[in-house]
Amino acid sequence: MKVFKALLVLSLLFAFLISCPQVLADKGGFSPSGYEVFESGQKAIIAWNGTDEILILSSDVNSSQESKVIEFLPLPSNPSVSEGEKLSFYEVEDLVGTYLYYTGFRPKGPIPLAAGDVRKMVEITFHEKIGAHDLTVVRAEDAQELISWIEDFLSDIEIEYGSLPSVLEDLFSVYVDEGINFFAVDVIDANSTTRSVEPLIYEFKSSRLYYPLRISTLFSGDTDISLFTITTRELNEESILKGGFQKIAQFNIKQEALGKINPSMAIMFSNNPCLCFYKYEGSLENLKDDISARFSFFWVIPSIAVAIFSSGTALTLLLLLFPKKRMERILHGSH
């Protein structure tokens, strides 16, 4: 009977261990003239190796009237920003398309992507004109101070504005309270024609994969988001899936493929990283939380389960085959 109990406990332990199984960027913005601004699509490639993140971000923005659009991107640490290439998205799209074709989920061909001065509390850490972007990165410790800085900033670059969106201060407060102190402020031109804004590459330190979505609620309407994550190993997807994203594909890619997506990514990984493709279609209003993901622990569970189960069985067998008296004789010598 004891043996059956031991077997039952071992089986339950094994079943429990087998059954047991978090990255940080999307922009939000407004038109200083008070026109409605829509973001019909976003595309992002996020590469994260546990300490560093490279984010290649492109969005499709249009406005009800021709006007300047001020976009914000909250980040957990000071980024270095450079110009990206649309080629990165074509490469990663090609990889996902080939994987889906290979696994029989879709016919071969391209996958349909989304329509693509120092103050006390606010400090400018970066400013550069990059292609269509006039980008400034600021470090802010207080939301109210950041709002004041934006008002001064708009006056300095001679942009006439009515009033800032009412939710802006609340959003900034949430980010600052969560320790997200860096904000990339991008000035672009938008008109009634939807166009993909040239991608930018943000490189920053991060202990989690981070992609800000909540800031998107500054825009109006519906959106399609195509999110590609490239990580050392599998992610804990909870924060991605609960936001309404659907996982379309997951597979490993060879290191050689990284160089084609972005040369900086090739030196981030020492293994063949895991590429995931997620898609979101819906209202921007539903994006209540940012994506903040860490590595999944699921990959170690089978190893631990097999190790515990095997050693448990071996120990039980040892006890069964060598009864207490014989064990004592072996351990203490025969008398």
Add this chain to the structure above:
Amino acid sequence: MEATKRLKISSALAGLAGIILTLGGLFLPWGSMISEYKEILIPLNGLQATYALTGNFYVIIALCIGILGYFLLLTGMREAASAILAAEASFFILQTVMWLMDIRPIPFYYLIAHTDNIGPYATIIGSAFIMFAALLSLLQLRLSS
């Protein structure tokens, strides 16, 4: 507890653990293969890896031998069943070691990228338990006869 009874229980326990681990090994990841695109690595589980190692014909033969072994066990021919299951387990261990050592003499259908994963180890340990169970069963039969 008398020796024959202990051997019988040990054999049953080792056999059960062996079956759980070997079946687990069929669904756990064994590694990945390179697609024709060369840059995409498709994950392989134990079933796919075993097929890659031995091909359809050998998988069916291995399955038949396993079923025969358990059939003999059910009909009370424990000595023959133990010998067949021990041989089958040895075959699995040999195949898995060949996979881990990247030795594939049998017709091979996939281009394997890497093979370092938990699946092969679960299969080796599971097969070792099955082999051990078969040997204990033989020993118990000898002692009781």
